Amino acid sequence: MNTTEETEMLHKMAAYCARTERCPSDVRKKLTAMGATSDVEERIVARLTAERFLDEARYCRSFVEDKWRFNRWGRFKIRFELRRRDLPDNLIEEALSELIEEEDYRAVLDELLRRKLSAIRATSSTDRAVKLLRYAESKGFERSAVFDCIRAMKDDDVEAPEDID
Known part of the structure; x- marks a missing residue:
């Protein structure tokens, strides 16, 4: 060449x-x-x-912010996609911790689950719980966070599944 x-x-x-x-x-x-x-x-x-046309840290921050703000992806899915692009773990974790606050994370998860719950057609609370869990995991949210959110919904007297433990 x-x-x-x-x-x-x-x-x-x-x-x-x-x-x-x-x-x-x-x-x-x-x-x-x-x-x-x-x-x-x-x-x-x-x-x-x-020449600063490429910057891995800047890319990580931009990717995290876009996927979090517009797509409402969870940390797991964002982390997976950034690792697929061969970016260093320390930059990924730094961007995630810098741009996604725990309080906002839980609020978004709660909003997504409540919206999904109103659209679910299930006969038992176990079916609803499984469908909510699958949905949230497909969006990249951690299972423990999903369980905590479903329990909180149950405590708030929302028609939430009761079989989560």
Whole structure:
């Protein structure tokens, strides 16, 4: 690969990163699809990182904030998706603890479960509990947090499942 092709790839990747926040694995996938060798990929990623087009910590914060605020994902699902992108655990945990407060986390989970409960058609409280649990886990919330929330709903006299323990 000659230097003109590498320079052209660098410019394309800079424009790609300038449009929205990207992580290094996204850029590597794109470069591989363009036919870049691993050496070229590493040089381009290093240059983009040096010029602040790529920043793993910034990407983690942005991803956590978007998935939490707009998609209402739980910590488990956010953490899983960030690990799939080969980001360091310390940056993931830092972003999660910085941007998701425990009180807000429980309030969102409570809101999601109450909304889901009104849409569930189940004959027994056990069926309702199982459906609520599956729903919350699919959104990435931890099982213990879901159980705590369901118990709190039961204590509030909401038509919540009684068989959670």
